[in-house]
Amino acid sequence: MAETASPEFALDESDERSVLRLTGDWTVAHVQDVDEALREILPQFPLSIDVSGLGQLDTAGAFVLDRTLRAAGSVEDGVPDIIGDHPTARRLIAQVHAVSAPLPPPAVPDHGVYALLERTGEGFMDLLSETVETLAFLGETLVTCGRLLLQPWKLRWTSIVAVMEEAGLDALPIIAFLSFFVGMVVAYIGATTLSDFDLEIYTVELIGYSELREFGVVLTGIVLAGRTNSSFTAQIGTMKMRQEIDAMTTLGLKPMEVIVAPRVIAMVLITPVLAFVATLAGISGGIIVGWLSLDINPAVFIDRLRNSVPIDQFWVGMSKAPVFGLVCVLIACRQGLNVGGSVQSLGKATTTSVVQALFAIIALDALFAIFYMELGI
Structure with missing residues (x-):
C-alpha cells in the first residue's frame, strides 16, 4: 500500500495574481489538517490553483478547494481557475463546483396591482386556450x-x-x-x-x-x-x-x-x-x-x-x-x-x-x- 503524503499548500502573489500551489494528498483522511489554514488565507489578487505538485485527490479535497475559490471570488462564468496538469483534479473540482453551486434566491412574490392584473391576464389566456383546444x-x-x-x-x-x-x-x-x-x-x-x-x-x-x-x-x-x-x-x-x-x-x-x-x-x-x-x-x-x-x-x-x-x-x-x-x-x-x-x-x-x-x-x-x-x- 502506497504511503500517503500530508496535504500542504503555499500562496504565491506576484504580477497581480495569487496562486495556491498544492502538494501532498488532498483526501478525506487528511484534508482536515489544512482546512482551518485555508479558511484564513486572504489573497490580494484573483486566486488560481496550481495542481502540478498535487498527489491524490478525492471529493472531500475537491470540495475544500472549491470552497476556497468561491470565498476568494475567483470563479468566472462558473468555471474554477485551475493551472497545471493532473489526471483528475480539473474534472473533479469542476464536478464538485457544479453540484455545490448555490441556489438562486427565491423569487419574492409581488402583491401589487400590476402583478394582480398580470396573473388575471395569464389566467384568462389559459382559459381561452383550454376552451379552443377542447372545442x-x-x-x-x-x-x-x-x-x-x-x-x-x-x-x-x-x-x-x-x-x-x-x-x-x-x-x-x-x-x-x-x-x-x-x-x-x-x-x-x-x-x-x-x-x-x-x-x-x-x-x-x-x-x-x-x-x-x-x-x-x-x-x-x-x-x-x-x-x-x-x-x-x-x-x-x-x-x-x-x-x-x-x-x-x-x-x-x-x-x-x-x-x-x-x-x-x-x-x-x-x-x-x-x-x-x-x-x-x-x-x-x-x-x-x-x-x-x-x-x-x-x-x-x-x-x-x-x-x-x-x-x-x-x-x-x-x-x-x-x-x-x-x-x-x-x-x-x-x-x-x-x-x-x-x-x-x-x-x-x-x-x-x-x-x-x-x-x-x-x-x-x-x-x-x-x-x-x-x-x-
Whole structure:
C-alpha cells in the first residue's frame, strides 16, 4: 500500500495574481489538517490553483478547494481557475463546483396591482386556450365518430360493450343509491316546509319536477365526473406514459378510433339509461318518505305524480343525459392524451379532468335551464 503524503499548500502573489500551489494528498483522511489554514488565507489578487505538485485527490479535497475559490471570488462564468496538469483534479473540482453551486434566491412574490392584473391576464389566456383546444378536440371526435358510424364494420363493438359495462352498469348501484337518498332528503325538506301551509300533498309535485327535470340527470353526471373521468384519464394517461399510444400509431392504428371513439359512443348510449334509473330511484325515495311521514299511499302518490307532472319534464331531463355523458368522456380522453412522461403529470391530468367535468356539468345544466325557460317548458 502506497504511503500517503500530508496535504500542504503555499500562496504565491506576484504580477497581480495569487496562486495556491498544492502538494501532498488532498483526501478525506487528511484534508482536515489544512482546512482551518485555508479558511484564513486572504489573497490580494484573483486566486488560481496550481495542481502540478498535487498527489491524490478525492471529493472531500475537491470540495475544500472549491470552497476556497468561491470565498476568494475567483470563479468566472462558473468555471474554477485551475493551472497545471493532473489526471483528475480539473474534472473533479469542476464536478464538485457544479453540484455545490448555490441556489438562486427565491423569487419574492409581488402583491401589487400590476402583478394582480398580470396573473388575471395569464389566467384568462389559459382559459381561452383550454376552451379552443377542447372545442378542437370535440370537432375531431365528432368527425371520427361520424365516419365510423357511416362504416359500422369498423366499429370496435367489443370495446364499446366493455366500456358500457365498466363505466355504466358498474356505476349503476352507487348512482341509484345516491339518488334514492337525495329523493328522501328533498321529500323531507318539502314536507317540513309545506306543512306550515297545510300543503303537504304538494310534496308529490316537488319530487316529480325536481327528480324528473334536474336531480336524476345531474347526480348521474356528477358521479360520472368523479368516477368515470378519473378512470378514463388514468387509463389513457398510463398508456401514454408507457408509449403504448406511440406504438399504436407506429402500427398504423389511429388513437382517436381505437381509444376515444369507443368510449364516446359507449358513454352517449349508457348515460340516458343511468339517468333513467337515477330518476326512478329518486322518486322511490320520495314515495317512501310520503308513505312513512305524510301517510300518502304509494298508489295515490304515483297517480298524483302522473296527473300533476307533465311528461315533458321527463324528456327535459333525458335530453341532458347524452350531453353530460359526451362532455365527461371528451374531457377525460383529452386530459389522458395530454399526460406526459411523469407520474406528476398523470396526477395533475386526473385532477384537472374531474374538476373540468364537474364545472362543465353544472354550467351546462344552468344553460339548459335558461334555454328551456325561454322555450316555456
